Amino acid sequence: MSNSLAPECNDAKELYDTCFLKWYSEKYLKGTEKNNDECAALFKDYQKCLVVALKEKGIDKLIEEAREDNKDNDARLVPDAGYITARWDLVTRLYELAIFAAEYGVVIRVAKGVIALTALFSTIFLPIAWIARNETYLHPRDPDIASVMVEHDGLMRVFWPTDIRKSDRPGVVVGWRNSTLDVFVVAVLDDVRAQDVEFHLKLGTFFRSAPHSPVRIYDLCGHSSMHVLGVSNAANAAHADTVDPSWVCATISQSSRPPVITCSKASSIQLILYDRPKPKHMQYVSLAPIALALGDKGSLMDDGKVDEADDVIEQQERAAKETKQKLVDKLKQHTIANRVSSARDKALRKIINQVNWSWELEQTLQKSVGRLGTRPKRSLSVSEQVMESASVMRNYFLRQLWAFFYVNLFPTIRRVVVFILMGVRMVAEMLLVLLEFRMRPGYAALKDISATAQQIEIRLQQFCYWPMQNSTLRQRKLNWASVTTSHPEYIRFYNSLWLVANDVIIGMALGSYIVEHADWVAMRIGDLLRIYTVEALETSIKWLMGWPAGLKLNSELADFLGNLFLWVIDYWSSCVGTLHSILPKVVWFIGLASFAGASMPVALCSDLLSALTLHIYSFYLASARIYHWQLTILQSLFHLFRGKKHNVLRNRIDSCDYDLDQLLVGTILFTLLFFLLPTVVVFYLNFAIARMIIISMKAGFDTLLSLLNHFPLFAVMLRVKDSKRLPGGIRFELRDTQTYKTTDSTCTNQETPTSIIYLKSIPLSFGAMFHQYFLMAHRIRKHYLAPKVLLCLLTGQFVPPINRKNLYSLQYSMLPAKRANVWDMWRALNMELSQKKPFQLPAIPALPNGSKRIAGSGRMRSYN
Numbered sequence: 001m002s003n004s005l006a007p008e009c010n011d012a013k014e015l016y017d018t019c020f021l022k023w024y025s026e027k028y029l030k031g032t033e034k035n036n037d038e039c040a041a042l043f044k045d046y047q048k049c050l051v052v053a054l055k056e057k058g059i060d061k062l063i064e065e066a067r068e069d070n071k072d073n074d075a076r077l078v079p080d081a082g083y084i085t086a087r088w089d090l091v092t093r094l095y096e097l098a099i100f101a102a103e104y105g106v107v108i109r110v111a112k113g114v115i116a117l118t119a120l121f122s123t124i125f126l127p128i129a130w131i132a133r134n135e136t137y138l139h140p141r142d143p144d145i146a147s148v149m150v151e152h153d154g155l156m157r158v159f160w161p162t163d164i165r166k167s168d169r170p171g172v173v174v175g176w177r178n179s180t181l182d183v184f185v186v187a188v189l190d191d192v193r194a195q196d197v198e199f200h201l202k203l204g205t206f207f208r209s210a211p212h213s214p215v216r217i218y219d220l221c222g223h224s225s226m227h228v229l230g231v232s233n234a235a236n237a238a239h240a241d242t243v244d245p246s247w248v249c250a251t252i253s254q255s256s257r258p259p260v261i262t263c264s265k266a267s268s269i270q271l272i273l274y275d276r277p278k279p280k281h282m283q284y285v286s287l288a289p290i291a292l293a294l295g296d297k298g299s300l301m302d303d304g305k306v307d308e309a310d311d312v313i314e315q316q317e318r319a320a321k322e323t324k325q326k327l328v329d330k331l332k333q334h335t336i337a338n339r340v341s342s343a344r345d346k347a348l349r350k351i352i353n354q355v356n357w358s359w360e361l362e363q364t365l366q367k368s369v370g371r372l373g374t375r376p377k378r379s380l381s382v383s384e385q386v387m388e389s390a391s392v393m394r395n396y397f398l399r400q401l402w403a404f405f406y407v408n409l410f411p412t413i414r415r416v417v418v419f420i421l422m423g424v425r426m427v428a429e430m431l432l433v434l435l436e437f438r439m440r441p442g443y444a445a446l447k448d449i450s451a452t453a454q455q456i457e458i459r460l461q462q463f464c465y466w467p468m469q470n471s472t473l474r475q476r477k478l479n480w481a482s483v484t485t486s487h488p489e490y491i492r493f494y495n496s497l498w499l500v501a502n503d504v505i506i507g508m509a510l511g512s513y514i515v516e517h518a519d520w521v522a523m524r525i526g527d528l529l530r531i532y533t534v535e536a537l538e539t540s541i542k543w544l545m546g547w548p549a550g551l552k553l554n555s556e557l558a559d560f561l562g563n564l565f566l567w568v569i570d571y572w573s574s575c576v577g578t579l580h581s582i583l584p585k586v587v588w589f590i591g592l593a594s595f596a597g598a599s600m601p602v603a604l605c606s607d608l609l610s611a612l613t614l615h616i617y618s619f620y621l622a623s624a625r626i627y628h629w630q631l632t633i634l635q636s637l638f639h640l641f642r643g644k645k646h647n648v649l650r651n652r653i654d655s656c657d658y659d660l661d662q663l664l665v666g667t668i669l670f671t672l673l674f675f676l677l678p679t680v681v682v683f684y685l686n687f688a689i690a691r692m693i694i695i696s697m698k699a700g701f702d703t704l705l706s707l708l709n710h711f712p713l714f715a716v717m718l719r720v721k722d723s724k725r726l727p728g729g730i731r732f733e734l735r736d737t738q739t740y741k742t743t744d745s746t747c748t749n750q751e752t753p754t755s756i757i758y759l760k761s762i763p764l765s766f767g768a769m770f771h772q773y774f775l776m777a778h779r780i781r782k783h784y785l786a787p788k789v790l791l792c793l794l795t796g797q798f799v800p801p802i803n804r805k806n807l808y809s810l811q812y813s814m815l816p817a818k819r820a821n822v823w824d825m826w827r828a829l830n831m832e833l834s835q836k837k838p839f840q841l842p843a844i845p846a847l848p849n850g851s852k853r854i855a856g857s858g859r860m861r862s863y864n
Contacts, residue, residue, distance in 0.1 A: 009049035016042040154267030156181040173230040187362040206368040222350040274759040276359040279481035283724040293813035451606040469493040471828035495714035503597035511594025522584040553679040572615040606701040620691040623684040628796030637670040723763035
């Protein structure tokens, strides 16, 4: 028991505690008595004792005495008392629970529930588990036909090519079995037995005469071999094969209507028709749009190898894309219904590969179908022996002639060409180093200043990249035509060649005209320079020196500024006048440079425009600086009137007390500068407008250069001629099934519900082709039409021209971020193709004697 707060009341408290515990354990827990009347008198005695102690000593003194008495024993008594109290409370609760369970029969009811559940498990679940185990042992699942994809309520999906050979003869349907109810049809082989086809498909007989190994086919299509999927026109066969329940039964007619598909295991059929792309024409289907630009710029930026001063805009765009992607990922985490992709959804990429391989596989199967039957032997006739001897002699002569050219003459010519190209490549490398040289990191290189240097650098980059592209395209011969990894590189390579060829053709025509009329062109250029860069400026400045448009300006300041600018213009015109004598030679040089392409004179004209308008650029800088200074001073004086000042350390406006003389001088200066401001403004606007016109002209030249260097001419031609070579995705279209009616078939005696879907390849849109032009227009608009630029014009701050690297990023999109070195080009030029067949002779005409018949296996065989 614990002591009382007042030591003189310990006896009374001990008597009350003993009485309370006895009543609680003997009467209250058993439920015999709820009111503690027998301890009420003891509690009143203890209460009176505490009241008397509080009146005599007070609460503070009682607490202090209790602390002094228990100071030495607190650390030992408090944990023991807490543990004893907690243990006593736990024992009390358990005792109450036991009494409650015994009185209300809880233990008996729990025992009855356990017995009932045990009986239910023994009588129902154990027999069911035993039956299921025996059935699994008696009828095991065949691992060969295990479903790769999840099947849903008996729906069968059949991919059928629209251009498959239509015949009324019985045949075997061959293709890929993605699952039991998901098949992809590649070909229909006529007049063959299904067992023979399945055997030779597993044996690989169909690919013995193939130009390449079928391992790549199986890898991309996701299967180890093709299978027999079913039969076609089985009702027309005299001896129909035994049809497997999982096979499809197709009824094909020579009409253009879709085939009738039935299957015993399918409750409904989804017939997906698709057009087979022809790999010989470089047609293919793709889930994502074809990439016309190289996508290796991001990795270079990740490595930190790009100059930050040249790619600020690209870094901002990259950061914006990353921010948008993070927002999209965050939104995906808060979707209401998160649909999990099924196995059929995940198999879409594999099905697209099967679509791309279907045409070439069908050709290989049809060529090798004659190998299924046996070929009777016979001896050659005399005429056939004579023709064979003549053919052998002709082939021997052609082989010797080709061996002489290929072994002796061709390597010498090739070696000479390679050495010439390597010499040109070394010269190009030195020029590229010169054009890309920077005095310090962050400084502008020559190609960043001059449009001509930029154009030369682009042409040299293309020359360095062409051998690498050619090497990639030559490797296409080492693989199947259905491999589509090199198709974008093919389009980029020939688009670049076409643009360079057109550039040279246009440049030769333009250069011939300029060279023949160099004097007349020089005279016209001189007149334009004199009129627009000298006389027009003088006229506008003299107009501003008066009262322009009735605006009264400060005459003294206007005369001073006008005379200063006129003096500079007069000196500039005298300097330019000395160049008039050599201007015809400059024009002749531009015409001669045009034979390297029409882009060269355009770039030279852009640089000449910058050089011959240098005085206008200087006038703009001077007037903008004066105007900006004047606005800054007026702003500071305005803060002076308000009792404010600009705190440059904290970049804020703080309060400040000025003297009377400071306010007086500030008022005089503010009035003077404010009335001189209109005069400075009109001169600044005059040269700012002239500067904007020059920037617009240079932007026009740069746009023309981008058209000559990067216009997707080859892609547009392919888009118009054969859009299947430029895939932009796929689309599933639901077709009308009212005209689709089931005919008689021996495979099933009931009609199967069928829906027809058309898998259509979407060509690349013109917007995607010209995406880089839209990006360039967006960058120009973002740089020159932004509110920040307008604020700079209004406040007289310098408006820098757009960085040439950012403007020319359109033309660099077809080039790799990292240029191939000389050694890479040497290896690309010396790469040899390992050809399996050294020489293909011309086709030998068929023998005139003998007749040809169709054997039982569908093969053409000759007999005497």
